[in-house]
Amino acid sequence: MSLPHATPAVTRAAVVPLYAAGFTTANCAHSIAAGLGAEAGAEHSIGLNLLLLGVLLALYDVA
Structure with missing residues (x-):
């Protein structure tokens, strides 16, 4: 056995x-x-902020 x-x-x-x-x-x-x-206000929905966060992180990882 080795x-x-x-x-x-x-x-x-x-x-x-x-x-x-x-x-x-x-x-x-x-x-x-x-x-x-910090930018999120009453006129922004949480879904839009999460989508924007995902897009920005994806663009950063590609760069």
Whole structure:
């Protein structure tokens, strides 16, 4: 019976860009949500705000 081969350890340099992308996405999502929350008034419905939030986040992720 043979032992399974060990996978090489992921280097820190390979993971840093993923952390940076996650941090940037989280900050953008927070700023978009905060801006929409501050802009929401009595004339806007909650469904329209959620739709706008989804569209803005999708556009940001594409960019």
